[in-house]
Amino acid sequence: QDQCPGGSCHPQLGDLMVGRGAQLSASSTCGVDGPQNYCIVGYLEGEKKCFTCDSRLPFSPQGNPQSHRIENVITTFDSDRRLKWWQSENVHQVSIQLDLETVFQFSHLVLTFKSFRPAAMLVERSKDFGRSWKVFRYFADDCSLHFPSVPAEPASFIDDVVCDRRYSGPEPSAGGEVVLKALDPVFEIDDPYAPNIQLITLTNIRVNFTRLFTLGDTLLARRRRDPQEKYYYSLYSMVVQGSCFCNGHASRCVPVDGGRGDVFTQSDMVHGRCVCQHNTAGENCERCQPFHNDSPWKPGGETTPNICRCNCHGHSDSCHFDAARYEETGGASGGVCDDCRHDRTGPQCERCRPFLYQDPQRALEDPHACI
Incomplete structure (x- = not known):
């Protein structure tokens, strides 16, 4: 249902990664230029096992199980989902970036690793399609070593940038997670649209791995600057949970016109153009529709829908907002109808022109009521 009874309404959350494989990129992936070897170590036995990564072609359980491209991290519920993963080359500095086609509201990020989790990493977001970036959160086993200028205590406000050691x-050496929530637990409430709560919106999100987690054997080879062949980043899945951003004025969304990549192909993906209610308009329901300007546009509140209205009693096709009238009426009405027809005048075309009067036998909306 498109209607929003009672108060504000909001689209359902979903995984923003789904359907956007073409908008996902990694700065390093093993085997993209040809087969590459990588190794794992059985620490109890001390033996080393090596494998081949060949990501020249997409993953296929039978045809190409050695492909570890970045699109493998998009969550599926296939039976082979643990047979595929993304894997970097043997380098410390690696980034993963998701580019969205419009503004979305962010809920949380979950990374599930096949390898050790990074010794240090950070998450950035952009709200202007990558022109500028802001760090969201730092993560490190030793914050004072990797990010010495970043506070390591819990955040006090929603936009505080801190280093998280959790x-x-x-441990674990595989299957470990990194979780980033838009609202820290101390701020979590049932309604994220409640007054004075800052929404986290983004058009791009970037995960930067800055330091591999290596065991003590790397200390034996101090002269070697590159990490050994058994150290790399690998992810089973990456979930970017969120919804289209509608300012509390829509309950569902449709694809954005001119969307890039595979944005139209999957039925379970989260789309970005709001189906606006409450007489609002715009990709994010960020303004009132024409002829609905009785009060300034506001986002939908927790209990108040803040519907855009303007009443011209059927005698005008346009309306503009007048701040002076809004102040004079104590905030009751600021809409002024344009070019009243049917011999009407007044801010809401509610009066007959001079030398005419309202026929008491006719309704205020009757085009022939002024005689």
Whole structure:
């Protein structure tokens, strides 16, 4: 249902990664230029096992199981989902970036690793399609070493940038997660659109791995600057949970016109153009429709829908907002109808012109009521 009864309404959350494989990129992926070897170590036995990464072609369980492209991290519920993953080359500095086609509201990020989690990493977001970036959160096992200028205490406000130590330890060696929520637990409430709560919106999100987690054997080879062949980043899945951003004035969304990549192909993906209610308009329901300007546009509140209205009693096709009238009426009405027809005048075309009067037998909306 498109209607928003009672108060504000909001589209359902979903994984923004789904359907956007073409808008996802990684700065380093093993085997894209040809087969590359990588190794794992059985620490109890001390033996080393090596494998081949060949990402020249997409992953296929039978045809090409050695492909570890970045699109493998998009969550599926296939039976082979743990047989595929993304894997970087043996380098410390690697980034993963998702580019969205419009502004979305961000809920949380979950990374599930096949390898050790990074010793240090950070997450950035952009609200202007990558022209500028802002760090969202730092993660490190030793914040004072990797990010010495960043506070390591819990955030006090929603936009505080801090270093989190919870997700960077040596255990587990596989299957570990890194979780980033838009609202820290101390701020979590049932209605994220409640007054004075800053929404987290973005058009791009970038995960930057800055330091591999390596065990003590790298200390034996101090002269070697590159990490050994058994150290790399690999991810089973990456979930960017969110919804289209509609300012509380829509309950569903449709594809953005001119969307890039595979944006139209999957039925379960989260689209970005709001189906606006409450007489609002715009990609994010960020303005009132023409002829609905009785009060300034506002986002939908927790209990108040803030519907855009303007009443010209059927005698005008346009309306503009007048701040002086809005102030004079104590905030009751600021809409002024344009070019009243049917011999009407007044801010809402509610009066007959001079030398005419309202026929008491006819309704105010009757085009022939002024005689």
